[in-house]
Amino acid sequence: MPIHIRAEKGDYAPTVLLVGDPGRAERISQLLKDSKPVNKNRGLLGYTGTYNGKTISVQTTGIGCPSAAIVVEELIQLDVERFVRIGTCGGIGEGVKPLDIVAAVAASPYDGTTRTYLNGESHSPYATFEILKIASDVAQEMGISVNFGGVASVDVFYNPFPDYVEKLREKGITAVEMETSLIYYLANRSKKEAASFLLVSDIVGGGEEFTKYVTDEDLVRGMDRLIDLVLEVVKRLDLKKKILDKKS
Secondary structure, three states: OOOOOOOOOOOOOOEEEEEOOHHHHHHHHHHOEEEEEEEOHHHOOEEEEEEOOEEEEEEEOOOOHHHHHHHHHHHHHOOOOEEEEEEEEEEOOOOOOOOOEEEEEEEEEOOHHHHHHHOOOOOOOEOOHHHHHHHHHHHHHHOOOEEEEEEEEOOOOOOOOOOHHHHHHHOOOOEEEOOHHHHHHHHHHHOOEEEEEEEEEEEOOOHHHOOOOOOHHHHHHHHHHHHHHHHHHHHHHHHHHHHHHHHO
């Protein structure tokens, strides 16, 4: 049994939805049939249930890469095969608007945790193409616009340097957030699947481009739409896997 996630192998489904907010974990658990808690230790809420007959788990990671690293490492110990992050981000890319959805194709590691794992070597942690491909198809069917691009994972929410966003924007970064680079790195290293889908909660950058955070009500509606998208994506992935298994 891992140190922080006090669960046994089999308690978690092969697919785990990763969220930072415990309230979001509870919200997703309510959408799953026969949902049951599988971890409460240290407030890292985890639930397992079914969606359209397929077993899915949801797990909180806390805020930032250090906490997420502990959670993902221990879920890998518990034989989890696929990690799908559902979170929020600050939009910085051209044309990105509040309540847009960003699918992270790759995540630049501006955080200390991923760089510690890399030990000074260059690497751009990346998503699993198949998940992004199905997400693109599902989004078109649902009439949802998704921005596919690179994000930057950072350590500091209240960054004191006024030019940091502009420097990231010049590199073509679409959004900033705090966990994806670590999740992708550990998935890449361990040959697991991973993707990160993020709701733009605000536009970061200062000056005329700055907007206040969206209202709590709009954030809930936007997040519900994102959760519906991700659940449909996971369902399609499992259906495709089942078809491929039959053919083999």
